[in-house]
Amino acid sequence: MSMSGGRGGRERLVVIGGDAAGMSAASQARRMRGPDELEIVAFERGHFSSFSACGIPYWVGGDVPERDRLIARTPEEHRARDIDLRMRTEVTEIDVAGARVRARGVDSGDESWVSYDKLVIATGARPIRPDMPGADAPGVHGVQTLDDGQALLDSLAHTRGRRAVVVGAGYIGVEMAEALIHRGFQVTVVNRGKEPMSPLDPDMGRLVHRAMEGLGITMVNDAEVTKLLTGQDGRVRAVATEDAEYPADIVVFGIGVRPETALARAAGLPLGAHGGLLTDLAMRVRGHENIWAGGDCVEVLNLVSGQEQYVPLGTHANKHGQVIGSNAGGGYATFPGVVGTAVSKVCDLEIARTGLREKDAHRVGLQFETVTIESTSRAGYYPGASPMTVKMLAERRTGRLLGVQIVGREGAAKRVDIAAVALTAQMTVEQMTALDLGYAPPFSPVWDPVLVAARKATAKVRAR
Amino acid sequence: MSMSGGRGGRERLVVIGGDAAGMSAASQARRMRGPDELEIVAFERGHFSSFSACGIPYWVGGDVPERDRLIARTPEEHRARDIDLRMRTEVTEIDVAGARVRARGVDSGDESWVSYDKLVIATGARPIRPDMPGADAPGVHGVQTLDDGQALLDSLAHTRGRRAVVVGAGYIGVEMAEALIHRGFQVTVVNRGKEPMSPLDPDMGRLVHRAMEGLGITMVNDAEVTKLLTGQDGRVRAVATEDAEYPADIVVFGIGVRPETALARAAGLPLGAHGGLLTDLAMRVRGHENIWAGGDCVEVLNLVSGQEQYVPLGTHANKHGQVIGSNAGGGYATFPGVVGTAVSKVCDLEIARTGLREKDAHRVGLQFETVTIESTSRAGYYPGASPMTVKMLAERRTGRLLGVQIVGREGAAKRVDIAAVALTAQMTVEQMTALDLGYAPPFSPVWDPVLVAARKATAKVRAR
Structure with a gap:
């Protein structure tokens, strides 16, 4: 040394x-x-x-x-x-x-x-890799590093079977499920939660669930993986939960990191x-x-x-x-914190969230109102207008914005940035109703979906 | 009575x-x-x-x-x-x-x-319709009402010629130019300003100019229409400026409203x-x-x-x-004002602005710094990533955000909403550098183009 x-x-x-x-x-x-x-x-x-x-x-x-x-x-x-x-x-x-x-x-x-x-x-x-039998068997992969990615790609190329199981249905799990579909695999996602995409409330996760099914992904919710079963060659052959076994030539873990x-x-x-x-x-x-x-x-x-x-x-x-x-370097800068913004997609379904989910708000003792609205990505009469669902949480009495979740097609994900900035500025939903957001028929209805949600949330906060 | x-x-x-x-x-x-x-x-x-x-x-x-x-x-x-x-x-x-x-x-x-x-x-x-010879001739149209739109469509259907002149290059002028291209007309836009799209600073309008030329539109800047010439049948036949005449079977005015x-x-x-x-x-x-x-x-x-x-x-x-x-109705609500947000598009080029242009800031006595950055709509490695230009104005000394202009392809227009909310909240560009905006490779580089502009603007404000 x-x-x-x-x-x-x-x-x-x-x-x-x-x-x-x-x-x-x-x-x-x-x-x-x-x-x-x-x-x-x-x-x-x-x-x-x-x-x-x-x-x-x-x-x-x-x-x-x-x-x-x-x-x-x-x-x-x-x-x-x-x-x-x-x-x-x-x-x-x-x-x-x-x-x-x-x-x-x-x-x-x-x-x-x-x-x-x-x-x-x-x-x-x-990456979190549960301490269970078979977790280190050949055919079981994580996707944290480029080495992991290369190992998975090599495994995909050499596996004769076409059945993949993804464990976990957060961002990585959902993105990997789609990636494996693109590679021609039959994909089953085993998920501990009530619905996929736990960064959303389950009612919004339900919309992601439907989109995944639309891609041909088999979604298994409320299921905890108990062990991985291996074949005589030592390779993984199935994922077991308490209730069932899911045959697997490839297993990808996407249950988060520590x-x-x-x-x-x-x-x-x-x-x-x-x-x-x-x-x-x-x-x-x-x-x-x-x-x-x-x-x-x-x-x-x-x-x-x-x-x-x-x-x-x-x-x-x-x-x-x-x-x-x-x-x-001798200068000065700060990182004040986050508001919890994240975006993702499954096929052409865009998924976005910022702020608190219902359970987050409960956990920190906040009382709140929630609203969910349906709107469209463009003016209703403009070609290509597609549905968009916006859920909004606002604090009781003060009307302070607490969180927004959006699921929809083009233009859904980055719309959450409106709410991210509003959260940073600690705006109320009523203040948000007056926001001067960009409007033209190819880009938004005359009331942007986020404004529609803010109006409805304002009415609900006022009514209590 | x-x-x-x-x-x-x-x-x-x-x-x-x-x-x-x-x-x-x-x-x-x-x-x-x-x-x-x-x-x-x-x-x-x-x-x-x-x-x-x-x-x-x-x-x-x-x-x-x-x-x-x-x-x-x-x-x-x-x-x-x-x-x-x-x-x-x-x-x-x-x-x-x-x-x-x-x-x-x-x-x-x-x-x-x-x-x-x-x-x-x-x-x-x-609509503003200049008091000049020929302004009421058949073949000359405005597009303020549905009746105007129907009259124009009838005129387009019955005109044998295929040359259209649009007077004005603001939102309506630019949108009408594209509409007429779609209808199979050769389109010339005659514009008083240095560049089209006067709601932007001319350096950003220049990008719109190029896109219009790419569509086959002939753009004539720095030109004031002096009269409309009519044929023996009384119909419009050309638009005259001080320097030139532009043959026209159809003329559409889009020079704003009062x-x-x-x-x-x-x-x-x-x-x-x-x-x-x-x-x-x-x-x-x-x-x-x-x-x-x-x-x-x-x-x-x-x-x-x-x-x-x-x-x-x-x-x-x-x-x-x-x-x-x-x-x-006996309730209570207010409209606090605007920040000047507007979005539009020419073909697949998206155009957005909010806040003040350089000349607006000068007019109200503000001193400011400007930055212009080039970034991309998605992570650089993600398919379909396309260039995006963001211009940002920040007040000298305080660093308060004054305005943003964005020109680019998909995702450019509604990104201006980030700045619209930040303007409403009177954020500084330095505060904006910490904004927790949605990031995933299909939607943004890891530093969103608006954040890149905010970082550069912060450095410029600090340096003075």
Whole structure:
């Protein structure tokens, strides 16, 4: 084990994790301070830097033709910007008192301590894989990394059978189900919840359910997977629940991720109720002046519920990195929190949510009214107008907007941004009824569906 | 002349104008109060009620197959809701002191006075038609009413020539140019401004110019029409500017509208600098407790500039009607103002704006920074990602958002709603950089184009 040091007066920024949050932080810090002022060393244990995990389902489904399209910036590109990115190098310990990290070559096994003046923890997430028989059998896949995606594609290419089971019906589960349909598989989705797409309330998830059935996907709700059955060759052959068995040549797990915070925990850094690192508004780890954390390993403040939440999304990771890099580079920026916006699609059905679902609002003690309206994507008389369903939650008495869910065809998903901004500004649904939104027959009815929902919510709040 | 009266204790609400604002007001008032409490009499001088003027270009272009699709509610449907809608009946005088209006049958010429307890003025707009030789010749058309649209369609069907000239390159001019291309005409657009689409700054209008040329439209900028030349048959044969003549078998004027406020002016009601009625926040005509006005005959407060503005758009007219009907029905609602949002399209190029253009900001004394960025509609690696240009204006020092213009393909237009809500909430561009907008590869790059613009604007404001 060696000890690197001797930096000739330059500060050293060490980054753990070479993906969205870590490399955004490194890049932004580099923009703020040149290599003569700040040395930047980044460690990534995998084979790839700065890739779009959100793009994996589209690569697996064939919409994105090749893996490398998902890589936003290669290690060489980072190095060309004077970022010393060390691939296949894992950090195995953070010594906070000594201001150093221990790094180990994944292939070589060589270890060394690297000291830091400033540290960024961007260790990401690890997929949840239930501890059950057969969970590691050949034919069972996750889709967290590009390596996972490649392994799945190889498996799809070599499997003779055509039956796939997806476990989980959140964003990844639903997107993977569609991807597997595109690859010519018969797909069954086994889901613990009452309806697919648990980021929505079940009444809205029901609309997604119908669309999935329309694609030929078999949807099994209210079902907990108990074990994976394997054949004599050791490969997976079925997924078992308490009630049934679903034959499977391929199984894909998409039941979510947890913050990868084992290193942080061992170092005594503060973790929240969801296991993620806790930071302040400048993305500094609480109580630590020179340590920042961001991306899928941190918890974020939900501005609507007022509580910390775990929201592992690339869009937040990029913003965290930007904020961390500005601060670590001697500037100033903050990440105030999220409102819980997410969008997805199944075939041409667009799915969007922001703010709180009914159960979120109950959990934090809010009383509220809900409305659900049907409208159209364009003026009713304009060709291509398609139905759109908008659900809206508003606080009782105050009328403050609490959440919006939208399911529909073209133009449904990004309409949720109207509500995302309104939530950030803490608008009431009555204030929303006066919003000056874009109107022309090809783009909206004269009352935008979000305004129709806001009007109905206003009437309901007023009536109580 | 007769005098109607004797209402058995019921109040009478009189509405002048049977289109969006007037009939929305009547409908909402009826929802609030039944016919035993409130009598509603509405006068419309034309042949149609509650039609979508915004839809006329799409009807003329053939996207909307028939006229009646543009009628939201027929006179019979209004009457079935106990609204006494009198078609082809013109109000010729408002007697404010006597609380009565004089109505005249357009066809019969019969006149009578009708008294009111509450009055709604929704007289709409009249198209600007320059006072020049040939302006009334056969073959010269406007597109304000359904009758105008029908006359134009008849003219298109019977004209042997295939050359059309559109005068004006605002929303209507550009939409009509495309409609005429769809009908197989060679189209020249003669435009007074430097670039088409004057609701945008010229640098953004330039992008629309290119798209119009791509459709085969001949665009003539910086050109003022001086006269229309007619042939021996009296029909229009060319449009003349100072420099040139443009042969024309059909001429369509789309150079905007003015508030139709002759009645209001004669009655001594308050008008603003743009000739529109001035109202308070409840849409009451200033100084008049029992008179409301809304739609294309009023001026509205621009919440960004702090000044009254004339914005004749159906979306505002419907909101005005809603607010007026609530108040006239004994409830309470307000219309706080507009931020100047508008969207349109030329072929598949979407065009959007909100807030102030550079010249608007100059006019009201604001100092500002501008940025223009290029991004894409979807993640760069996702199929169908197309370029999008976003221009953003932010106030110097404070960084307050002042305006956004967007030109691009799918998803460009309604993205402006993000900025419309942010303007309403008086956000700074730096606050906007933290907005939790929907992200998934089919819908947006990981940094939404609006966020990219906000980041660049933030950097520019900070640097000054």
